Amino acid sequence: MRDKEKIELLRDMMRIRIFEEKILELIQQKELELGFHLLMGHEGIMAGVSGALRNDDYITSNHRTMGRYLSRGGDTKKIMAEIFGKETGVCQGMAGEMLIADKSIGFLFSSVTVAAGIPVAVGAALALQRLSKNNQVVACFFGDGATCNGIFHEAMNVAAVNKAPVLFVCENNGLSINIRQSEWMSTLTVAERASAYGVKGERVDGTDVEAVNGVARLAVERARQGGGPTLIDATTVRLRPHKEGLADNRSADEIKEDWKKDPVGLYIKKLEDSKQIDQNLVKKLRSELMAEVNEAVDYAKASSFPKESKLMDNLYSEQMSDAFARAANFRFR
Numbered sequence: 001m002r003d004k005e006k007i008e009l010l011r012d013m014m015r016i017r018i019f020e021e022k023i024l025e026l027i028q029q030k031e032l033e034l035g036f037h038l039l040m041g042h043e044g045i046m047a048g049v050s051g052a053l054r055n056d057d058y059i060t061s062n063h064r065t066m067g068r069y070l071s072r073g074g075d076t077k078k079i080m081a082e083i084f085g086k087e088t089g090v091c092q093g094m095a096g097e098m099l100i101a102d103k104s105i106g107f108l109f110s111s112v113t114v115a116a117g118i119p120v121a122v123g124a125a126l127a128l129q130r131l132s133k134n135n136q137v138v139a140c141f142f143g144d145g146a147t148c149n150g151i152f153h154e155a156m157n158v159a160a161v162n163k164a165p166v167l168f169v170c171e172n173n174g175l176s177i178n179i180r181q182s183e184w185m186s187t188l189t190v191a192e193r194a195s196a197y198g199v200k201g202e203r204v205d206g207t208d209v210e211a212v213n214g215v216a217r218l219a220v221e222r223a224r225q226g227g228g229p230t231l232i233d234a235t236t237v238r239l240r241p242h243k244e245g246l247a248d249n250r251s252a253d254e255i256k257e258d259w260k261k262d263p264v265g266l267y268i269k270k271l272e273d274s275k276q277i278d279q280n281l282v283k284k285l286r287s288e289l290m291a292e293v294n295e296a297v298d299y300a301k302a303s304s305f306p307k308e309s310k311l312m313d314n315l316y317s318e319q320m321s322d323a324f325a326r327a328a329n330f331r332f333r
């Protein structure tokens with residue numbers, strides 16, 4: 001990997017981290033309410049996979065959306081405005097944090113419903129396989145808890161049988177809300193679940209962004225060449241509560257231990273220790289990114305809330321609205 005690519009990975013991780021730190025600050029200042037699902041601790045997985053994708057590839061997401069949107073090249077101002085509920089937001093302030101979608105950057109879907117993005121990714125991949133000549137892939141991001149949901153297994157099977165160009169990316173933080181993995185999963189790893197469907201399962205240290213990027217590059221290549229899906233089981237730590245404001249039942253000592261695996265801190269240390277970067281570069285990146293995020297906050301605050309008359313817009317496509325109207329007429333005639 002070239003130095004430039006390493007700095008891009010670092011920048012991507014730091015951008016997500018600094019954005020989320022700002023969210024925490026805004027919550028503390030009572031500018032935002034509690035309830036946000038940060039992906040702090042998962043940055044190495046997001047940046048590593050994102051760095052293996054092309055701009056014309058697609059992703060789907062679970063409830064931890066903000067870092068994914070940023071990592072795929074999303075606009076800091078638009079995501080900040082969205083979570084402030086403003087009309088200048090990614091989804092005109094109607095989606096909030098957990099239902100983000102933005103076709104312009106290939107961010108197809110996110111959902112509050114655990115595992116819901118997995119079949120959507122497979123469907124999109126099957127459509128691309130049949131309708132596009134550009135060998136695009138779809139990466140879907142979900143948690144280890146989601147791999148216990150039935151739809152994960154159906155979707156894996158359908159993807160495998162059809163050799164759909166999908167990356168199943170499991171952000172394996174060992175927790176489902178506050179319940180530890182050993183209480184709800186009978187296999188030792190998520191990766192081994194792939195073998196039931198004839199899919200390649202790859203376990204990787206998700207706190208090591210370069211390792212994730214390496215595994216993701218191979219998986220993307222395989223998918224583009226018609227080799228079908230890969231399940232990437234990327235192990236990591238969750239550095240915040242499940243959602244802001246919810247009690248975390250880990251002890252302070254356990255959380256302190258988890259911080260030793262902070263993927264952002266580890267990568268900065270690795271690059272500094274091997275003299276690939278120096279402290280000045282990190283300082284420069286940090287101040288540039290903080291300026292970007294502060295500007296986004298000003299933009300969001302200065303924007304207006306959506307008009308009430310827009311409340312029912314964009315719920316269904318025009319076509320569906322027509323179909324519903326016809327169905328309603330039919331019933332009442």
Ligand SMILES: Cc1ncc(C[n+]2csc(CCOP(=O)(O)OP(=O)(O)O)c2C)c(N)n1
Pocket residue numbers: 063064112113114115142143144145146147171173175176177242
């Ligand atoms: C179908 C469904 N079941 C349960 C929930 C409640 N719920 C929300 S997040 C979550 C934990 C998900 O854990 P995981 O998939 O590991 O993702 P993580 O939050 O750890 O990133 C649960 C059980 C839900 N939203 N949807």
Ligand SMILES: [Mg+2]
Pocket residue numbers: 143144145171172173174175176177
């Ligand atoms: Mg989890």
